[in-house]
Amino acid sequence: MHDLAARLLPSPLQVETLTLEDHGLTLDVKVPTPTAPCPTCAQSATRVHSDDRRTLADLPWATLPVRLSLQVRRFFCDTPSCRRQTFTERVPTVARPYAHTTTRASQAQCDTGLVLGGAAGPAGQPPNRAAPRPWLPARAGTSATRDRH
Numbered sequence: 001m002h003d004l005a006a007r008l009l010p011s012p013l014q015v016e017t018l019t020l021e022d023h024g025l026t027l028d029v030k031v032p033t034p035t036a037p038c039p040t041c042a043q044s045a046t047r048v049h050s051d052d053r054r055t056l057a058d059l060p061w062a063t064l065p066v067r068l069s070l071q072v073r074r075f076f077c078d079t080p081s082c083r084r085q086t087f088t089e090r091v092p093t094v095a096r097p098y099a100h101t102t103t104r105a106s107q108a109q110c111d112t113g114l115v116l117g118g119a120a121g122p123a124g125q126p127p128n129r130a131a132p133r134p135w136l137p138a139r140a141g142t143s144a145t146r147d148r149h
């Protein structure tokens with residue numbers, strides 16, 4: 001299952017745990033590499049200062065909403081000439097800094113908006129010849145009170 005999860009996720013994320021809840025799937029993920037480049041001096045840092053988690057909405061798996069709980073580490077930059085003492089690792093293939101949605105999920109939302117072109121609305125009325133569908137829950141006042149102009 002974890003192999004499958006790894007294939008469905010943006011590189012280089014690795015799945016630690018996978019939790020199925022009523023409202024969707026939460027994946028605890030991390031970057032498996034032991035180092036991260038300092039954004040100021042570009043040297044690889046190895047000393048971890050602390051870690052934290054970022055929650056990111058990702059693309060759904062079929063109809064299941066997916067949330068990534070991404071471990072982000074804060075590293076010490078040990079380059080003597082660098083003015084930055086610590087930095088938070090960045091995962092540009094997954095999400096922009098401070099984003100709450102993965103890059104691919106925001107891209108998909110954007111594409112969907114373009115395809116729908118603002119034409120999406122409530123589902124159309126069923127054709128009149130359709131047989132009554134008693135298994136559908138009754139919706140109070142849908143046809144009787146609708147204003148038809």
Ligand SMILES: [Zn+2]
Nearest residue numbers: 038041077082
């Ligand atoms: Zn540095």
